[in-house]
Amino acid sequence: MRFEGKVALITGAASGIGAATARLMAAEGAAIFAVDIAADKLDAFVTELGGQAVAHVADLSDGDQAEAMIDACIAKFGKLDILVNNAGIGALGKAADLDPAMWRKVIAIDLDAVFLASRKALPHLIAAKGNIVTTASISGMGADYGFAAYNSAKAGVLGLTKNLAIDYAAQGVRVNAVSPGPIDTPLMAHMPAELLAEFGRVTPMGRVGKAEEIAKVIAFVASDDASYLTGQNIAVDGGLTAHTGQPD
Ligand code: NAD
Numbered sequence: 001m002r003f004e005g006k007v008a009l010i011t012g013a014a015s016g017i018g019a020a021t022a023r024l025m026a027a028e029g030a031a032i033f034a035v036d037i038a039a040d041k042l043d044a045f046v047t048e049l050g051g052q053a054v055a056h057v058a059d060l061s062d063g064d065q066a067e068a069m070i071d072a073c074i075a076k077f078g079k080l081d082i083l084v085n086n087a088g089i090g091a092l093g094k095a096a097d098l099d100p101a102m103w104r105k106v107i108a109i110d111l112d113a114v115f116l117a118s119r120k121a122l123p124h125l126i127a128a129k130g131n132i133v134t135t136a137s138i139s140g141m142g143a144d145y146g147f148a149a150y151n152s153a154k155a156g157v158l159g160l161t162k163n164l165a166i167d168y169a170a171q172g173v174r175v176n177a178v179s180p181g182p183i184d185t186p187l188m189a190h191m192p193a194e195l196l197a198e199f200g201r202v203t204p205m206g207r208v209g210k211a212e213e214i215a216k217v218i219a220f221v222a223s224d225d226a227s228y229l230t231g232q233n234i235a236v237d238g239g240l241t242a243h244t245g246q247p248d
Pocket of ligand 1: 011012013014015016017018035036037038058059060061086087088089090109135136137138179180181182183184185186187188
């Protein structure tokens, strides 16, 4: 019960990695403030978690809503111990082909909302000696073909993580990122089956990951088990970023 008495706000909680993280933290005692744009899915998920979760519908492409969710959490629970910035979208497109509106949308959800939620949460996290975990991506560590906006947003998240970590360490707030490799969630489902299989094939462990395998690392990072860990990024990728790319 590592999260007994803790309040965790998790964005993108209705699906994939966010839902797996909410389930795990709730099982270990956390009260979950579950945020997502997908109202019906979120309601069904919160019902599954019973009295331990509260649903809050927000569109994080809107900066006002990204900040307002923190106020709503405080109004509900009176405090915030853990902010999991997890909601994210991808967008295929090389820079020359990418609609600037799509660039803006990806940056708004994947990077701006992380900044806006974090800045609004920090006074509460300082009071609670809490922490922030952001779901970044190995696409922000290296780069993936045809993902100009996503690579850039996730690289920005990694920079912001380090900045927040050093700026608020003295006030007792830890800030870290977890970078998944290819994970079998609805985010990947729009990809052609042969591409999905290829992701598994090029990964040293020979398979894509499961949402629960990321959730366990997010929960570790957010828990007191990681009490001296801040400003770090943990790649959970079946060995993908350890590989130079040269053939076997
Ligand atoms: P997912 O699509 O299953 O879940 C993402 C959730 O975010 C959804 O419930 C969606 O409704 C919500 N969301 C999308 N736009 C939103 C908005 N504007 N406002 C509020 N909520 C919004 O995807 P996932 O794979 O669980 O992704 C979670 C995080 O993990 C994302 O940040 C993603 O970039 C990152 N990630 C995923 C993978 C992967 O392979 N699945 C790899 C690396 C990083």
